[in-house]
Amino acid sequence: MSGAYKFRLQKLLDIRQDFEDKSKLEFKEAQREKNMVEKELNSLKENYSAHRNIDAYESIIQQKIKQNYLNALNYSIDKNTIVLEDKGKILEQKREKLKLCQVEKKTVEILKEKQKISFLKEQNLIEQKSNDEFALFAFIRNNTRIHGNK
Template sequence: MKKFKFKLEKLLDINIKEEDESKLKYTKAQDEKRIVERNLNRLEENYKKYSDITRAGDVISQKITINYLSTLTQSIKLTDEKLKEEEKKVIEAQNDLIEKQIKRKSLEILKEKEMEKVRKEEERIEQIRNDEFALYAYIRNNVNVS
């Protein structure tokens, strides 16, 4: 079989490269989301830890605890908003990755079909040659018999 050359090979290579870049973006987005989730969990744990104001003995300690809880509440809200943004980024990156995978797969399927078409054509040509050789052998044998 002669060397098969796919006309859209460069485009396929570009799509593979874009898909790899998209995978990296998706992984990075997931990592950033996990970091924000861990931060949010840590803030919520701190809030639960200090939410019992009665543990603070004197009034000054209670005021400090109340201020700290207020700050934690604000931080939790901001971190929760950031988490939602990161989730959107993850979804966008995932959709982009899926789109790039579909493009790559489509080109690979085209390449496989074209390879199969070329292979079948070569098999057909080889079969025609074999038939000709068989015909020549038959004619040669029948001429010698006569």
């Protein structure tokens, strides 16, 4: 064979691989942020559930403090719900970007594979032609020896 296969668009493939890797990191970071907000929201909801009952035997000041605390929790829950929705939207955007990067990279990889297969077929054909020529020369040489000796 005349040499190893060299893909002319290897730099493009490397660039697309880098884009995909960066996109994966961004996606993981967005997913981590969303999970943190979700965990915080669940914690706030648990706190709200644990303290939502205001007992009548408590003093008015304690009831008022508890009510203010519950209002603050409720406000935080509403705020975190909005943040969670935003993080969900960002995560979806990152997921779509990652899919696009994967498709773009896969397109170039498929092109590389097809060109490599074509290259190998061409190399095999060249090798087969050389082998056929060697066999033909050997046949002619052996045939002239046999017929030349008679």
